[in-house]
Amino acid sequence: MSNVFIALQTNEESRYIVEALLEDNPTAVVDEQPAMVKINVPGTLVLRRETVEEKMGRPFDLQEMQVNLITLSGHVDEDENEFRLSWND
Amino acid sequence: MDMSVKKKLGLKEKYALMTRNLGWEPSYEKREDVYPLLDYEGIKIHDWDTWEDPFRLTMDSYWKYQAEKERKLYAIIDAFNQNNGHLNVTDARYINAMKVFLSAVPALEYNAHRGFARLGRHMGGVGPQVACQMQAIDEMRHCQTQIHSISNYNRFYNGIHDWKHMNDRLWYLSVPKSFFEDACTCGPFEFIIAIGFSFEYVLTNLVFVPFVSGAAYNGDMGTMTFGFSAQSDEARHMTLGLEVIKFMLEQDPANLPIVQKWIDKWTWRGVRLLTIVAMMMDYMLPKRVMSWKEAWEIYFEENGMSLFKDLARYGIKVPDCVEQIKKEKDHLSHQAWTTFYAAAPMTNFHTWIPSDDELDWLSAKYPDTFDKYYRPRFEFFREQAEKGERFVNPNLPQLCQVCQIPMLFTEPDDPTQIAYRQSEHDGEKYHFCSDHCQHIFDNEPEKYVEAWLPVHQILQGNCFAEGDDPSAPDFDPIASVMKYWHLENGRDNGDFAGSEDEKNFAAWRGMTTSNT
Numbered sequence A: 001m002s003n004v005f006i007a008l009q010t011n012e013e014s015r016y017i018v019e020a021l022l023e024d025n026p027t028a029v030v031d032e033q034p035a036m037v038k039i040n041v042p043g044t045l046v047l048r049r050e051t052v053e054e055k056m057g058r059p060f061d062l063q064e065m066q067v068n069l070i071t072l073s074g075h076v077d078e079d080e081n082e083f084r085l086s087w088n089d
Numbered sequence B: 001m002d003m004s005v006k007k008k009l010g011l012k013e014k015y016a017l018m019t020r021n022l023g024w025e026p027s028y029e030k031r032e033d034v035y036p037l038l039d040y041e042g043i044k045i046h047d048w049d050t051w052e053d054p055f056r057l058t059m060d061s062y063w064k065y066q067a068e069k070e071r072k073l074y075a076i077i078d079a080f081n082q083n084n085g086h087l088n089v090t091d092a093r094y095i096n097a098m099k100v101f102l103s104a105v106p107a108l109e110y111n112a113h114r115g116f117a118r119l120g121r122h123m124g125g126v127g128p129q130v131a132c133q134m135q136a137i138d139e140m141r142h143c144q145t146q147i148h149s150i151s152n153y154n155r156f157y158n159g160i161h162d163w164k165h166m167n168d169r170l171w172y173l174s175v176p177k178s179f180f181e182d183a184c185t186c187g188p189f190e191f192i193i194a195i196g197f198s199f200e201y202v203l204t205n206l207v208f209v210p211f212v213s214g215a216a217y218n219g220d221m222g223t224m225t226f227g228f229s230a231q232s233d234e235a236r237h238m239t240l241g242l243e244v245i246k247f248m249l250e251q252d253p254a255n256l257p258i259v260q261k262w263i264d265k266w267t268w269r270g271v272r273l274l275t276i277v278a279m280m281m282d283y284m285l286p287k288r289v290m291s292w293k294e295a296w297e298i299y300f301e302e303n304g305m306s307l308f309k310d311l312a313r314y315g316i317k318v319p320d321c322v323e324q325i326k327k328e329k330d331h332l333s334h335q336a337w338t339t340f341y342a343a344a345p346m347t348n349f350h351t352w353i354p355s356d357d358e359l360d361w362l363s364a365k366y367p368d369t370f371d372k373y374y375r376p377r378f379e380f381f382r383e384q385a386e387k388g389e390r391f392v393n394p395n396l397p398q399l400c401q402v403c404q405i406p407m408l409f410t411e412p413d414d415p416t417q418i419a420y421r422q423s424e425h426d427g428e429k430y431h432f433c434s435d436h437c438q439h440i441f442d443n444e445p446e447k448y449v450e451a452w453l454p455v456h457q458i459l460q461g462n463c464f465a466e467g468d469d470p471s472a473p474d475f476d477p478i479a480s481v482m483k484y485w486h487l488e489n490g491r492d493n494g495d496f497a498g499s500e501d502e503k504n505f506a507a508w509r510g511m512t513t514s515n516t
């Protein structure tokens, strides 16, 4: 199964997004690089709004992630509750 | 009392109302007159309405997030300038990587803007129109923030005082320039495969690793910031590229061979363009993030192959050129840097021989090739320089008619032999760096015979400074070309050691740590 990934700028908001990703994707692997953090997950990655809100302690709109996003890989599917990346192989 | 609760719109609902419902069917004009560019490439689209942007970004949110990005960016650019941020870089050699970037890329961003603005008008459905319009605005923003960023450096360092003038004239800058102009003169579907898919999706990761992560690693906050700000739009662009390709393949099976041909062509065009990035990663960043070969393995061989595996269900195959690229990954950066080192008097940045540490790093990263083929060259260059006979190639190189890169690449299976291909068209001979560039030419010779090749133009006498007389007895052609490029030999180029940049940086850095 191929990996999907998402890379974010290292900052205070991304820290909670990464925490949420690690909680919701048990097979996730974190790769820290200069000023950026890349999360690799086999097959499918999911980011849940509720989990991020819990970590941040405030309401969060998943589209806010666009401000800190660097790159990603996989097919995107997003609604107000979940952001998903996956390969269909 | 009637308490009507105002429910917030869901993302899908909002996207439907604020994007899809903005379109209409023309009533008094024929559809093909409104969208005249959609047929001639042979791509068949039956239902534009099946397109959906997976980010479901609507214009109101777009402006909100883009404004936030700009606020963050300019706050940091101000702080960078207020604190003389340029003096915090690891080593002033690093600035030369920025010179290459800033000479080449703002003009590419502008051309990307033009290309996507055209698509925003000409795509046949409102979903892709809006996504392309957003990207057109993004690309304009990238161009502007990069032009602003040039002034963080060109006030202090030589070689990028007139980037736009040089971008239209300087020999190596014709490589990126012609790449984008090639894409912009394609039909709308080929353009989006060229830029949205092959460049943004397949190759862009190889660009931001050295630029953004590399800038951060080398203490360059200014570049890291505009790099990240631009990059934050990139995920959306990549997704647009991937959606377009799926959309075309799902609409009609007859689209497959056309799309495959474009993927093959533009993967190769893009990889050739990245030669210069390979060189920057391995030679120009004083603190290395990773080698070109490592970046290639992670982002192309691993990630790019996941993509092709996914697209296999539509019948898409991995481009043939990938075999050759695999063989070249051990050679590319070394061949490029030795070429630029030898062309020192004709560039707008400084070059150097890697230090002993750096040579060892290269040996370790390229165990199969560096000591065998390239280290001896650098040792030779060093010996020559120590004797006061710094090695320079005084000749104008032959350029590949398609990628416009000097013929510096070797045969895929023989790194001691320069690769050389030739085709004839209308009784004229044309030269190529590789089978793949030749193949591209042979498919569309009418297009590529039009290429503006800097070396040919110089030899035809079209690149001398205004007022110079080539028939004068004391005419110096190279000096005149340098003047035409607005470059001062020895000040804007040549060895980093002993340069004005080196002296200034050392003096200014000294001033930040002492009182004299």
Ligand SMILES: [Fe+2]
Binding pocket: B109, B112, B138, B139, B142, B230
């Ligand atoms: Fe861009």
Ligand SMILES: [Fe+2]
Binding pocket: B272, B400, B401, B402, B403, B404, B405, B432, B433, B434, B437
């Ligand atoms: Fe070529």
